[in-house]
Amino acid sequence: QVQLVQSGTEVKKPGASVxxxxxxxxYSFSSYSFSWVRQAPGQGLEWMGWISAYNGKTIYAQDxxxxxxxxxxxxxxTAYMELRSLRSDDTAIYYCAREWxxxxxxxxxxxxxxxxxxx
Amino acid sequence: EIVLTQSPGTLSLSPGERASLSCRxxxxxxxxxxxxxxxxxxxxxxxxxxxxxxRATGIPDRFSGSGSGTxxxxxxxxxxxxxxxxxxxxxxxSSRTFGQGTKVEIK
Numbered sequence: 728q729v730q731l732v733q734s735g736t737e738v739k740k741p742g743a744s745v746x747x748x749x750x751x752x753x754y755s756f757s758s759y760s761f762s763w764v765r766q767a768p769g770q771g772l773e774w775m776g777w778i779s780a781y782n783g784k785t786i787y788a789q790d791x792x793x794x795x796x797x798x799x800x801x802x803x804x805t806a807y808m809e810l811r812s813l814r815s816d817d818t819a820i821y822y823c824a825r826e827w828x829x830x831x832x833x834x835x836x837x838x839x840x841x842x843x844x845x846x
Numbered sequence: 847e848i849v850l851t852q853s854p855g856t857l858s859l860s861p862g863e864r865a866s867l868s869c870r871x872x873x874x875x876x877x878x879x880x881x882x883x884x885x886x887x888x889x890x891x892x893x894x895x896x897x898x899x900x901r902a903t904g905i906p907d908r909f910s911g912s913g914s915g916t917x918x919x920x921x922x923x924x925x926x927x928x929x930x931x932x933x934x935x936x937x938x939x940s941s942r943t944f945g946q947g948t949k950v951e952i953k
Contacts, residue, residue: 771944772936772944788941833891834893836890837890
């Protein structure tokens with residue numbers, strides 16, 4: 728069965744960077760893409776960007792364009808999201824989500840990774 | 847950016863009742879590229895509907911989606927205890943944006 732397993736909780740100081748991983752199993756990794764979505768405490772969902780696991784092409788949401796980098800490693804079937812220059816309002820749960828090509832909707836989600844930014 | 851506004855913010859209903867959730871877009875959603883997700887407390891969202899009306903694999907037929915252009919609706923025909931959750935709409939016709947969510951709570 729399809730599974731997306733994310734890395735564990737992170738606590739970072741303002742100005743630092745964080746890198747979250749998302750290991751996929753149960754399907755052909757390169758046949759799909761990934762989006763990353765975050766959810767601040769008690770808030771709604773916010774799309775951050777997309778990466779093709781086939782060719783590494785990326786599309787970033789305007790609000791994150793300067794601070795986020797998405798990558799994939801086909802050898803380990805893992806997607807990564809790195810967010811730089813962290814601020815307190817980056818405190819959120821970060822989800823990876825599987826997507827067919829650039830269809831735009833997300834059929835499987837990781838369990839989420841809590842990133843807390845605090846001095 | 848297309849802004850999605852969901853209403854009501856909270857819907858208080860009893861099991862067995864019908865739920866109608868609204869999602870209104872600030873401009874027309876191309877090709878009805880609209881999805882609905884269910885999120886329970888402490889869990890990741892789950893895809894219910896894509897393309898405004900196509901149920902995802904394994905989703906019970908009490909869930910249905912309808913609408914076009916700027917007005918979309920998720921209907922749950924008879925609420926089961928496990929349906930009490932937060933529901934989000936998402937458009938993917940122009941980048942991707944989510945609505946702010948509708949909480950369906952037990953009355």
